[in-house]
Every structure is written in C-alpha cells, then in structure tokens.
Amino acid sequence: MNLIVKPPETFRGDFSMRNSDSAILRLPFPFHDDTYMYAVNMEPHVRGGPTAAYDAVFDLDEHYLGDMQDRALVLAEDPARCQVLPHMMDAEWDTLELLMQSLAHDYPEHFSLTRNGEEWHWVNRPMNIDDTFVFGRAETLPYPPFEYITRQVQGDFTIQDQRDNNLFMDGGMVTSQADWSLNFDLGMAFHEWHGPVPVAHEIGVFDRALKYLLRLQYGKPVRRLNWTLTVNPRLDTSPENYPLWGPDKASVTPQNVGEKICLRVELQTLTRLPRSNAILFGIRGYLIRLEELARVGKWAKRLHRVLRDMHPDIAEYKGMIRYRQTIVDYLAPFDDGAVLNPGTAPEQSSL
Amino acid sequence: MSKSRPVYQPFRIDPAGRAHLLVTDLSHPTEVENIETWVVHVVAPGIQAQGYSPRAFRSVADLLLTLTSRLAREPVGFRLYAVGTEPFLWDVNNVARAAGLGNGEIFLTHAGSLKRRVYCSHCKTMNEDVTENIVKCRGCGANLFVRDHFSRRLAAYMGVAVDAEVPGEIPQAEVIYP
C-alpha cells in the first residue's frame, strides 16, 4: 500500500495538524443516511470499502508519526493509559504477532518482519526501530509485548477476555479516547463499560452485540463505525485531562467553528486472537476539521442533516450541547436540500 | 441511569452451597439466621463472640484480612454473603475474587447508608463516605461530580470535574446518597 508519512504535526498546543486532500477523501465517513441512531451495524472486516481507509487490515496514514509522538507524550505523563491484567500475557503476544504481520504485509516499504523459529526480527523504518527478540519471552523486548507494538500502530486498542458468557476489558492502550478512562473501566464486563451510553441499552443493542461477539470466529474479523465531535484536533480527550480540554468547548464561535470543530470518526475492528481466544478491539480514530470535511459536497449536506435532526439524549451524550446550533448554522449554507444517495462514499475523487 | 450500577438482591441463603459465611459492616445485622456471621463492631479487646453468635471484628480492614486467610482453606461449595454499605460489599468482592470465588458463590446485598466511594479521574485519589453529588477531591482539590458509572475492580464511582468547561461554575451540592 502506498503510504507517505508526514513529519509529525501536533494534536495539542498549537494544533498544527492538517489533512491533505487525499487524507480528506479517504476519511471513513460514518453516516449512511440523513439520520443517525445506534445499531449493532457490524460487517465483515474485509479489504476494500467506500474509501482507501478500508484497504489495510490495520490502517496507517500520513499522520502516523504525529499520532505516535502524541501517544508517547501521553504515556510519559500517565503510564496508567496502558495496562494489561496479568492473566492476559497470551493475548499480548497474539496482538504483537497480528499487528506485526499485518503491517509488514500491508506496508512492506516501511516495515519488515523476519521469523526464524522463535527468534523474530522487526524493523519499523519511519520510527527508526530495529529490534530482535524471542517470541514468548517478554524480557527480550524493551516494553511488554502489547505496549511495545501498540506504541507503533495508530489507534487505541483493548483486549477482551472471554469467560462466563461475557467479555471483560482486561487490557488496553488508550491514549486517544473519546472521553472514557482505561484506569476506571479496566476489568469491566461488556454491559458495564457501555454503561454510560444512553438509549442503546433500552433498544437491546448491547445484548445482541455481545451474543454476536461471543461467537466471533478466528479468521473472520468484523468492523463498525462510531463518531463524536471534538474541539480542536485533540487526540487526548480523556476524562483525566478534562480540565485541560473542557474550557475549549466554551470557545467555539460562528467565526471559528469551521476551523475548531472536528468530526472524530472511529473505525472499530474486532478480531479473535488465536492463543488466548481473546478479542482485540481496535479503535482507529480519524480527526477532520469541519472546513476540511465541507469540501466534500455530499458529506457537508449529510452531516448538516444528521446533526440538525439528532435525538437530544444522543446529542448530550456526544457532548455537543454547547455548540450544536453553531455547527448546524455553519453547515446549512452547504446544504441545498438535494436528495443524497445512501452510503458513505464521497462520490468525488478530487476536491 | 447507568448500566454499570450494580443491582442488589435481597439476602437469601443458596441451598446449593455446602458451607456459608455472612460478613457485614453493620454492627447489628437483622438477617442473621443459622449461619456463621462476622460483624464489624467495636468490642473491648480480648472479647470475641463464639460459634454461631456473630464474631466481631474491630474494623473492616481486620475482617477483610481474616477473610483472605479463611478462604484459602475452604473447599468448593462455599458461599459468601456480604450485607452492608456499597464500598464494603465490593471490597469483600475483591478479596473473594482474589481467593478464587466467582459468579454463583458471592452474594452482595446493600443495606444501610447509600454513601459512596468516589474515584477522582484527575488524580486517582479515592474519596470515602461521599453523601452529596459533588465532592471536593482530597487529593487535588477538584470539584467532582459524582457519576453513576461504577467500577467493581476499584469498588468506587467515577468522579469528574464538574466545572471543567467553565472553571468556577459549580452547582449547589445536594445530599443524594445519605
């Protein structure tokens, strides 16, 4: 896969992060229709989809180095953003194997993996990493296996142990989350960590999702999309640092809304791991400013309609109460009321 | 209403169990039947209740430590019942899980005060005996809104700064968990 990695931009402070035209067009836009409601909405995670973001098993993009730099900063400040409970060591190695194999296969110009029995040699050229280690022996790596590899892949990850007809979030690397805490949620069961989500419980979404995931098969990963809005392209919107990013929410005006408000899309993947029988949950986040997104006509119109007509409980849970109207007013001029095709593809190949 | 909030059942002995122990942080539990019972009750040093009358511990900490060593000796078929305040129930649960007890062997019943233990998301300090919906963190001073999101592992509710968006704008606290 053709991957051009930019020098790192910032996702905090001066927020120098910008999306190139191709980054904009490859966004996994989350809205199929003009209204939004929770659904189980899982589909097979196969290569290929409405945009290039679906081509790789674990997608990397031009922001690779910026993302990884931000992750390293978060971890230096708060090591509790990466934790794995002791009984999950098999799942750590499963994750390392899966991510290394996927990156080496999908981006061979940037990564290589050579396996000689249990002696593995891993090269990550963009990050200047060249390590030899023994698979299965954690002391031969500079970090524990799960932390080691997730410091080199975009997106947050959790590993879920399957037992007692339930899933338990028994490990995670969570540095770019949409307002939830790994240190608080670590060890929770499926319905518990989804506790705060409104509406979905009443319509049985989580009961069905859990039943489905308990039967997730090895070799048949699935994916779904989730989304929220963020002020500034800030990756670390954690509860821990809420006092740092909270005040930004009151700073949105009609003049700056296009630049400041970002749509944050999560391409979530769920993969059954072979040795541990655990599930690896990948939360690959994409940030795009409204003014960048608005350059895609179909997306501007659809986003306008979705936000204008959203269920108030969902709008509140997504944290957009303060500036929802400002956003709707900003997008309204882009919406000529034309009937749009269902589906998320941009329907244009240049901007 | 968060779905992570535990739902408690009334106290009831499980007939499938072979041995039973009830532990409580109430000093005068009303559920005591023909079952071995441990209570937390300040008694004069050196005086202990015997047999099926409640065994009294000087503190919750003392009870939990003794519970750990008791569970290490028990065979499968054991049932543990805890009755009392919410933080106590989940501290017992953690001791029991570490000893190998699981679903169907531990039974928790809430009784007494609704007071909460609140985890500060910002500095990770635990705040005990919280009865209001807003508490000032004893670790970092943040004014925390007490959410309904509950962690069984931490045996605490999540607290998040109530005035993060507009610093200083703090609603009036109310006693919600007397």
Next chain:
Amino acid sequence: MIVRIANVLAISETIKRIVLEAADGSVLPAAAPGAHIMLNIPGPGRVWKNAYSLVSSGSAYEIIVRRVVHSRGGSAWLHDHAEIGEKIEISLPANLFPIARTAQKHLLLSAGIGITPFLAYVPVLRAQEKKFEWHHCCKLVDAPAFAAVFPPGREARLHTGRNSLNLETLLERQKLNTHLYVCGPAEFMDAAVAMSKKLGWPGAKIHTESFGGATGGAPFSVKLAKSNVTVDVGPEESLLEALENAGLNPPSLCRGGACGECELPVLAGTLDHHDHFLSEAQRQSGTSMMTCVSRAKTPELVLDF
C-alpha cells in the same frame, strides 16, 4: 484452507494419530488448547464435515481418529483411508473449550475419546506452571490404547472402569480456586456435572465440551421458504448436512449444538431439540432450532431460510 497429511501413526488397532501441515509449506496459524478444526472428508459419494479437537497446540495440527463400530462414517473412512501426502480441506481452528485464564487450579475429567482436548491442554499447563489434575476413565479393554497416548507425569491418572474413580471424593476436596473441565460421552458428562452441582460447584466453574451424540433419526423433509426449495433429510445425516449437500450455505460453527450460530427460524412443524443452546422457553415456543443437531418430529418442517 488446504493441508497435507504429513504423518499417520497407528497408536493401536482402533486409534490413529494424524499430523497435518500446510499444503503450501507456510506456518499454520497458532491454535490454543481446546481448539477444534472441521475436516472435509471425501468419502464415496458424499463429503463428511467432522469436528476434531486438536491434540496439539501452536502451529502443529494433530488429531486423533478412532475407529468405532457405530461411527457416523467420516471417522471410520478417515481411519481406514488416510495416507501420507494426501490433501484435505480444513477450517481455521475455533475454540469453544479454552483453558480458563483466571483459574488457579484446573481439574480435568474425561472418558473415552474425550481425552483429545486435554492432550493439548497438558503441555501448555505444564509450560505455564499451572496447577492441574487429570482423571481419564475408559473401559478395561480400551486401556492399552489410551495409555499409549496418555502423557506421563504425576498429575494425570488413567482409571479403568468408572468405579475406580471416586468422583464424589475428588470433587468435594477441591479448593475454591479450582475450575472443572469435563469431556466425553453424554452420559459421562451429565453424571459428572450433576455430581459437581450437588456438591455446590457453581455453573461458572464447570466447563464442558460435548462431542454430541448421534444426530441421525427418522427422515423428514424441509421446505425453505426464502430459498424456495425442499430438501430431504436422510436418517444418517443432520439437517445442516442435508442443507449443505443441497448446495445451500446455512450458518454454522461448532456443529455440536452448543454455540448458537446455526440457529434458524421455524415457520411450521414440530421440533425435536438436541442442542445445549436454547432456553426451555425458546424450545417450547418452537420458533427456532439448531440445524446441526436437532430434527423434526413431523414429516415436514418449514424454515425461514
């Protein structure tokens, strides 16, 4: 995926150990103890789809095939005809019987061919230095055959004749942090589970892997409302197999009535349930069934498929 038979070892007159490797020489995906694979066994005039527990773990796939008089066909054919170099199609491993990660001691109980998943458990439990105890029961006449595959070591014991294992004493002395795993014929498993529950073992600590009983029965026909075809189900095949042999693609996973994947909605007909998945209420309602193990009591069934 396609594998090649790398070796066939006769353990006894009735038991063979078959070693599989990737046909293209690549490394097979690692399988955990308790995993099974489906084999597409080409017989004369039909293809059997049988599940076999892997007796190895990691990237070596080994299975044990037993030739039994009342075999449903696939195992007998495989036992008699498997040859080195032959290619065979298998599914990726699936694991419905994994080692419980949070248990501090593992008590393994098996009988007959139920020995197979535990043969994969033992090396991993030992490598991870986990406490365990294994008791395997078999008929006296079968003992030499099982002894040949049984691993040496203090933790594992072979019992011939069920009365030489005192199940009650064994179960009631286990400490709190023990999990129980049972694998074998249905009556053996039912007896072990009933005894453990009587002694106060909670369901969450009892893990079972069923290899299913016979799934044959009286023939019946199935009308498929959506596919607009009618399929006959013969006395020696399951409903699932009949649908597959008719060229349809119904969902399935464990093929043993445990996982729920093959559940299909029923529009008409009286059901004969043999699964472990549906609740009593769901069975009574007669509105769905597991095609891999359940059948019909009436000559005709109508499915919404």
